Amino acid sequence: MVKFRLERVSAPLWFRPLIPLIALLVTFLLTTLLVLWAGADPLKVYYYFLIAPLSSRVALIEVLVKSTPLLLTGASVAFAFSAGYWNIGAEGQLYAGAMAGAWLGMFLGGVSPVAGIPLMMAGGFLAGAVWAFGPAILKTRLNVDEVVTTLLLNSVILFLVSYLLNGPWRSPVSMWPQSPEIAQGAHYFRLLPRARLHFGFVVGLAVIVIEWFVLQHTPLGLRMRAVGLGKKAAQFAGLNVNRTMLVAALISGGIAGLAGVGEVAGIHFHLIESISDGLGYSGIIIATLGGLHPFGVGLAAFFIGLIDTGAQSLSRALGVPVYLGTVVQAILLLVTLSLFVLQNYRLRRA
Amino acid sequence: MFAVQMQGIVKRFGGLVANDGIDFELKVGEIHALLGENGAGKTTLMRILYGLYTPDEGEILIGGKPVRIHSPRDAIRAGIGMVTQHFTLVPTLTVAENITLGESGSLLDLQQIETKVEALSGRLGIPVKAGTPVGQLSVGEQQRVEILKALARHARVLILDEPTAVLVPQEVQALFEVLDRLRREGISVVFISHKLHEVMTVCDRVTVLRDGRAVGTVEKSQTTPSELARLMVGRETFGVHRQGERPSTGVLLRVEGLNVKSRKGAVGLHHLSFEVQAGEVLGVAGVSGNGQAELGEVLSGMLQPESGRIWVGTQEVTGASPAELTRAGVGRIPEDRHASLVGELSVADNLVLDQLEHFSRHGVLDRNAVRRNAERLIAEYQIKALPETPIRTLSGGNMQKVLLARSLSRNPLVVIASQPTRGLDVGATDYVRGRLLEQRARGAAVLLISEDLDEIFALADRIAVLFEGKLMGILNTREATVEQIGLMMAGTPLKRSSVKEADRG
Numbered sequence: 001m002v003k004f005r006l007e008r009v010s011a012p013l014w015f016r017p018l019i020p021l022i023a024l025l026v027t028f029l030l031t032t033l034l035v036l037w038a039g040a041d042p043l044k045v046y047y048y049f050l051i052a053p054l055s056s057r058v059a060l061i062e063v064l065v066k067s068t069p070l071l072l073t074g075a076s077v078a079f080a081f082s083a084g085y086w087n088i089g090a091e092g093q094l095y096a097g098a099m100a101g102a103w104l105g106m107f108l109g110g111v112s113p114v115a116g117i118p119l120m121m122a123g124g125f126l127a128g129a130v131w132a133f134g135p136a137i138l139k140t141r142l143n144v145d146e147v148v149t150t151l152l153l154n155s156v157i158l159f160l161v162s163y164l165l166n167g168p169w170r171s172p173v174s175m176w177p178q179s180p181e182i183a184q185g186a187h188y189f190r191l192l193p194r195a196r197l198h199f200g201f202v203v204g205l206a207v208i209v210i211e212w213f214v215l216q217h218t219p220l221g222l223r224m225r226a227v228g229l230g231k232k233a234a235q236f237a238g239l240n241v242n243r244t245m246l247v248a249a250l251i252s253g254g255i256a257g258l259a260g261v262g263e264v265a266g267i268h269f270h271l272i273e274s275i276s277d278g279l280g281y282s283g284i285i286i287a288t289l290g291g292l293h294p295f296g297v298g299l300a301a302f303f304i305g306l307i308d309t310g311a312q313s314l315s316r317a318l319g320v321p322v323y324l325g326t327v328v329q330a331i332l333l334l335v336t337l338s339l340f341v342l343q344n345y346r347l348r349r350a
Numbered sequence: 351m352f353a354v355q356m357q358g359i360v361k362r363f364g365g366l367v368a369n370d371g372i373d374f375e376l377k378v379g380e381i382h383a384l385l386g387e388n389g390a391g392k393t394t395l396m397r398i399l400y401g402l403y404t405p406d407e408g409e410i411l412i413g414g415k416p417v418r419i420h421s422p423r424d425a426i427r428a429g430i431g432m433v434t435q436h437f438t439l440v441p442t443l444t445v446a447e448n449i450t451l452g453e454s455g456s457l458l459d460l461q462q463i464e465t466k467v468e469a470l471s472g473r474l475g476i477p478v479k480a481g482t483p484v485g486q487l488s489v490g491e492q493q494r495v496e497i498l499k500a501l502a503r504h505a506r507v508l509i510l511d512e513p514t515a516v517l518v519p520q521e522v523q524a525l526f527e528v529l530d531r532l533r534r535e536g537i538s539v540v541f542i543s544h545k546l547h548e549v550m551t552v553c554d555r556v557t558v559l560r561d562g563r564a565v566g567t568v569e570k571s572q573t574t575p576s577e578l579a580r581l582m583v584g585r586e587t588f589g590v591h592r593q594g595e596r597p598s599t600g601v602l603l604r605v606e607g608l609n610v611k612s613r614k615g616a617v618g619l620h621h622l623s624f625e626v627q628a629g630e631v632l633g634v635a636g637v638s639g640n641g642q643a644e645l646g647e648v649l650s651g652m653l654q655p656e657s658g659r660i661w662v663g664t665q666e667v668t669g670a671s672p673a674e675l676t677r678a679g680v681g682r683i684p685e686d687r688h689a690s691l692v693g694e695l696s697v698a699d700n701l702v703l704d705q706l707e708h709f710s711r712h713g714v715l716d717r718n719a720v721r722r723n724a725e726r727l728i729a730e731y732q733i734k735a736l737p738e739t740p741i742r743t744l745s746g747g748n749m750q751k752v753l754l755a756r757s758l759s760r761n762p763l764v765v766i767a768s769q770p771t772r773g774l775d776v777g778a779t780d781y782v783r784g785r786l787l788e789q790r791a792r793g794a795a796v797l798l799i800s801e802d803l804d805e806i807f808a809l810a811d812r813i814a815v816l817f818e819g820k821l822m823g824i825l826n827t828r829e830a831t832v833e834q835i836g837l838m839m840a841g842t843p844l845k846r847s848s849v850k851e852a853d854r855g
């Protein structure tokens with residue numbers, strides 16, 4: 001019998017950029033199995049998933065609309081992860097931003113959008129950062145695991161939103177659990193006629209570019225990456241590890257808050273409980289798939305937006321559950337993470 | 351009668367030769383120490399015997415017969431057990447369950463298993479509580495469970511990899527009693543250690559490894575701690591030596607009454623006081639694990655002292671952070687060079703990491719300046735790399751040059767160098783030593799913490815010896831002998847040892 005053993009060898013440098021591509025391939029192979037099991041035709045499924053959303057103007061714009069918040073949650077998570085701060089709370093920070101946006105938006109009647117929109121964005125950013133502050137300070141002062149605290153706060157803020165929407169903010173007109181409409185002057189403007197694509201998409205792209213600049217071309221970015229890639233080495237070089245992580249965590253929360261503002265001001269024009277429905281968690285997948293590089297994050301956000309759109313048209317056309325999109329995302333995350341670990345192992349003949 | 355014979359064992363990891371033709375013989379019923387510095391190849395040799403690595407060359411004989419060991423399963427079948435540096439127990443299972451885990455048969459009859467384990471522990475004099483979950487035991491107790499686990503599988507050869515590293519002194523004593531008992535049962539023990547006094551206490555024979563080679567096997571009764579120390583740390587002589595005495599221009603580093611709490615498995619520092627003059631190298635000698643790492647870390651700002659004071663020049667730096675120490679004029683060469691550079695970042699980025707403020711304007715990194723700085727230092731320090739090369743692809747010697755370049759290019763007042771040449775090849779070693787002597791010539795105060803006695807004798811003007819976190823004394827190198835330093839390394843303070851020397855003479 002031939003025996004094998006596992007040895008630890010660092011992966012060559014050129015391998016890392018290939019990981020997302022290999023992950024995609026493996027994910028599609030695995031999904032094919034699922035689809036066959038569900039009794040559908042894989043080729044048709046892929047057509048609806050990947051081709052159909054790109055083949056009409058309406059669908060393509062819908063992909064961009066779906067990508068808009070994902071650009072921001074992906075950028076948010078990638079920013080924190082770059083500094084080795086494992087922020088799982090983009091979902092909650094997004095809600096914080098959405099709450100602040102909805103609240104500010106209610107009072108902006110008669111205010112020009114030129115003043116109203118920046119104000120709302122600033123408020124949303126601040127609210128996201130505030131919601132990120134607790135776990136960040138616990139982590140940097142008392143070394144409390146941020147994975148747990150940021151995750152738990154996601155549920156906490158949902159209760160808060162639910163309370164507001166069923167209590168003080170309940171729409172007096174419809175009595176639905178939704179906040180009053182925000183003022184006209186607070187609406188993000190549309191980018192194209194007769195389509196939902198809004199200013200938030202520009203914000204998303206701008207944040208991606210700014211994040212790239214910060215990470216690559218500023219001392220803060222270099223400090224963050226040093227802390228994220230080697231805490232002890234960063235400390236030895238005299239960097240203030242805790243302060244760097246704190247700053248990264250707050251900015252990350254702020255970016256997620258912007259995503260919330262965009263959903264309120266660009267899509268719904270009021271706050272509802274299901275305004276996110278996992279956008280923050282998708283941000284984790286996007287950041288990982290994008291290799292924590294802002295441009296990779298941009299591509300990954302677009303790709304996940306594509307799958308989300310595809311899953312909807314797929315379920316309409318073939319009657320497959322819309323959850324297939326979520327399943328693909330989950331498999332993608334697991335495969336990507338496995339590849340990041342497995343790349344450092346080789347199977348050798350004993 | 352040999353229990354185990356290993357002949358001509360070679361094991362390479364990529365370009366690194368961890369075991370370079372090692373012969374090792376273990377007699378039946380002896381406690382045999384495998385002694386050597388960190389990185390000497392002790393763990394690798396024993397992992398080969400236990401089937402965790404396959405040797406590239408060499409033979410293994412058990413009870414005189416050649417065997418092939420491909421996995422721990424093969425090793426266990428051949429009667430070999432190993433307690434590794436990291437335990438492999440399941441915390442939620444009981445002692446009895448852990449001991450029988452992985453044996454054929456089932457976990458069903460717990461009562462019977464517990465009785466069996468208790469009988470075994472009684473016979474061997476290794477007290478354990480068979481019904482307690484392992485997670486509730488102290489480290490020392492867990493180690494006993496590991497030993498029992500090996501013996502329950504009928505091991506006749508027991509390998510212990512640095513067993514005392516995780517124990518407090520009382521537990522060490524108890525472990526030695528257990529080993530004594532096993533020896534009387536006819537079990538052979540390989541005791542891996544880099545601590546001389548332990549080896550002298552408990553072992554029958556000692557094999558010393560250095561740089562992947564076996565440099566000698568001696569009977570305990572026919573050796574001395576100082577001879578072992580010399581075997582362990584001696585190297586081929588290197589070309590770089592300190593030249594001439596330098597007139598002192600004052601104290602640049604002063605340490606007074608320094609105390610550091612002991613961390614798990616390590617000694618602390620106790621009432622350390624010394625001074626280093628300008629233009630002087632003070633060598634700190636000692637067997638590994640006697641407080642050198644702690645001293646290096648405290649003086650680098652990575653570890654805070656419990657009490658005591660530190661001055662650089664006239665400035666007090668007690669409790670200063672790494673950044674504050676750098677500003678105060680301390681250049682730091684760390685013991686663990688891999689953990690002190692960011693492997694995924696480029697050479698250029700690592701070279702500016704501790705002085706980013708000088709390389710940015712209006713909150714933006716000046717990439718050109720970063721690059722020019724890297725090009726200059728790469729040329730000046732002969733680093734074999736490009737500015738954009740990731741650190742992790744560099745050899746140990748080139749990593750060390752990056753660290754030297756980063757700290758020495760600022761002309762520090764005080765240089766703290768911890769094990770600066772450990773694991774480096776001859777060329778890189780000479781280079782690093784030359785750079786340190788350059789600092790001395792420039793008038794810096796150099797503290798050289800090294801386990802390599804030859805290095806200390808070649809570079810240091812004065813030699814301080816650490817033993818269990820205490821200073822055994824400071825000698826002028828001109829007046830010091832290897833024998834005397836060896837005695838101090840084994841725990842004899844300077845005064846008494848010189849009296850003994852005088853008595854003998």
Ligand SMILES: Nc1ncnc2c1ncn2[C@@H]1O[C@H](COP(=O)(O)OP(=O)(O)O)[C@@H](O)[C@H]1O
Pocket residue numbers: 363366367368386387388389390391392393394395773
């Ligand atoms: N799995 C491995 N891969 C690469 N290098 C290794 C590996 N294991 C050990 N080494 C290297 O081999 C040398 C000997 O290591 P080791 O046997 O652990 O020494 P010791 O136990 O004497 O401290 C060291 O330089 C170490 O870095």
Ligand SMILES: [Mg+2]
Pocket residue numbers: 389392393394
């Ligand atoms: Mg070892």
